[in-house]
Amino acid sequence: xxxxxxxxxxxxxxxxxxxxxxxxxxxxxxxxxxxxxxxxxxxxxxxxxxxxxxxxxxxxxxxxxxxxxxxx
Numbered sequence: 001x002x003x004x005x006x007x008x009x010x011x012x013x014x015x016x017x018x019x020x021x022x023x024x025x026x027x028x029x030x031x032x033x034x035x036x037x038x039x040x041x042x043x044x045x046x047x048x049x050x051x052x053x054x055x056x057x058x059x060x061x062x063x064x065x066x067x068x069x070x071x072x
Contacts, residue, residue, distance in 0.1 A: 001009075012023050041048065058064050 012020055015023070055064075
């Protein structure tokens with residue numbers, strides 16, 4: 001276990017059971033979401049690259065503009 005996760009678990013142990021369950025639910029949901037994304041990308045290799053290429057074409061054609069951090 002990483003040092004940061006070990007520290008988080010140590011702090012979580014100080015919380016009530018209900019608070020610990022809420023944190024555990026969030027962590028498990030994040031892990032499940034990550035697995036679903038990985039499975040999705042594995043089923044359609046190259047899809048993300050295709051979408052990025054289409055977006056770059058749209059920017060070059062002037063149909064939209066690239067957003068930077070200053071636009072947030």
